[in-house]
Amino acid sequence: MDANATTPLLPEVFEAMRPFYLEHYGNASSIHQQGQQARSAVDRARESVAGLLHCRPAEIVFTSGGTESDNLALFGVLSPGDHLITSTIEHHAVLHAAQSLEARGVEVTFLPVTPQGIVEPTALLAALKPNTRLVSIMYANNETGVIQPIDALAGIAHAGGALFHTDAVQAAGKLALDVSHHGFLKEVDLLTLSGHKVHAPKGIGVLYVRRSVQLSPMFHGGSHERQRRAGTENVPGIVGLGKAAELASGWLQSDGPTRLAALRNRLEQSLLAQIEETGVNGAGVPRVVNTTNIYFDHVEAEALLIALDLKGLSVSGGSACQSGASEPSHVLTAMGLSAARARASIRFSLSKLTTEAEIDEALLLIPEAVAHLRKLSPVHSKKGIAVSA
Numbered sequence: 001m002d003a004n005a006t007t008p009l010l011p012e013v014f015e016a017m018r019p020f021y022l023e024h025y026g027n028a029s030s031i032h033q034q035g036q037q038a039r040s041a042v043d044r045a046r047e048s049v050a051g052l053l054h055c056r057p058a059e060i061v062f063t064s065g066g067t068e069s070d071n072l073a074l075f076g077v078l079s080p081g082d083h084l085i086t087s088t089i090e091h092h093a094v095l096h097a098a099q100s101l102e103a104r105g106v107e108v109t110f111l112p113v114t115p116q117g118i119v120e121p122t123a124l125l126a127a128l129k130p131n132t133r134l135v136s137i138m139y140a141n142n143e144t145g146v147i148q149p150i151d152a153l154a155g156i157a158h159a160g161g162a163l164f165h166t167d168a169v170q171a172a173g174k175l176a177l178d179v180s181h182h183g184f185l186k187e188v189d190l191l192t193l194s195g196h197k198v199h200a201p202k203g204i205g206v207l208y209v210r211r212s213v214q215l216s217p218m219f220h221g222g223s224h225e226r227q228r229r230a231g232t233e234n235v236p237g238i239v240g241l242g243k244a245a246e247l248a249s250g251w252l253q254s255d256g257p258t259r260l261a262a263l264r265n266r267l268e269q270s271l272l273a274q275i276e277e278t279g280v281n282g283a284g285v286p287r288v289v290n291t292t293n294i295y296f297d298h299v300e301a302e303a304l305l306i307a308l309d310l311k312g313l314s315v316s317g318g319s320a321c322q323s324g325a326s327e328p329s330h331v332l333t334a335m336g337l338s339a340a341r342a343r344a345s346i347r348f349s350l351s352k353l354t355t356e357a358e359i360d361e362a363l364l365l366i367p368e369a370v371a372h373l374r375k376l377s378p379v380h381s382k383k384g385i386a387v388s389a
């Protein structure tokens with residue numbers, strides 16, 4: 001139950017990739033037949049990803065993953081003297097890129113969020129300046145699943161003369177992503193995707209760049225990706241991402257999202273009903289269907305994570321990229337949680353492969369582990385709070 005950290009390759013994705021490792025291993029820039037086979041596979045994958053986003057294939061730039069795409073969006077657009085607006089709950093791929101740009105003379109505003117984890121459009125409006133060149137706000141948060149009002153935010157950015165980037169790594173495969181004139185994302189200029197969150201391999205990602213946007217490359221070399229990202233294409237990875245995009249489009253149109261929401265809701269509601277002093281971080285606002293972030297007061301999330309891991313259940317405290325760090329999650333603290341409550345919070349993130357039986361098993365393991373840890377907690381035993389497990 002840690003699909004927001006990564007997802008397994010789907011067998012169909014692996015099968016689509018295999019020939020491009022073993023037989024059709026050509027360089028997509030070579031003019032011989034081997035090269036042209038690789039080139040047409042890259043072109044087909046580009047069309048599949050464009051289909052997922054409802055954009056033109058030429059607007060897709062393949063990168064090495066979400067981190068590179070986020071960096072390319074920010075570094076590719078901003079120059080010293082420009083103003084960037086982002087939020088305090090972004091993934092480190094955006095936050096740390098913004099801090100690095102700040103050190104190079106870009107002015108940066110980090111917008112706060114509401115206690116539910118929402119960036120308020122009025123806050124963005126108030127932060128705009130004449131030199132605001134880019135606004136970067138994530139679509140769905142990786143820790144809480146909270147969905148931002150991207151259409152309103154992007155509209156405000158455009159009205160203020162700025163470009164709009166969204167990190168859609170955690171929205172992909174869970175929400176429709178439509179950047180066309182009719183879509184919810186019609187005012188988005190730049191959008192980040194990562195392969196390994198949608199059952200494609202690690203090390204492949206996409207930056208969608210609207211045709212009108214001038215982007216400076218970060219890497220200098222060959223003229224790959226229409227001079228927006230130099231480097232020999234990762235053909236098997238690109239093919240895998242193309243296949244995963246096709247499968248994600250089909251799944252989004254099926255009853256899959258409804259089924260996944262039902263599984264997540266059952267997990268969440270049963271945990272809240274069975275265990276006292278718990279609650280959902282980001283409750284009451286739209287969230288992606290696979291994620292729930294729950295605090296278990298008087299329990300150290302790290303201890304719970306280890307206890308569950310020993311029973312074969314993988315979950316995350318804060319975000320996986322931070323594990324090992326003792327700082328409480330920057331997302332939860334930005335939402336106003338105390339450090340203690342943030343450290344008592346666990347993220348459960350399901351995937352389209354999650355089964356009813358796995359939810360049943362988790363519902364046995366989690367209350368038991370929480371009860372055990374609370375018995376050991378001095379605060380808790382003093383208060384004598386009961387746990388029904």
Ligand SMILES: Cc1ncc(COP(=O)(O)O)c(C=O)c1O
Nearest residue numbers: 065066067091093142169170194
């Ligand atoms: C919201 C978000 N953005 C960016 C990334 C980074 O993507 P990648 O692992 O492909 O570099 C992640 C990965 O956890 C993420 O959740």
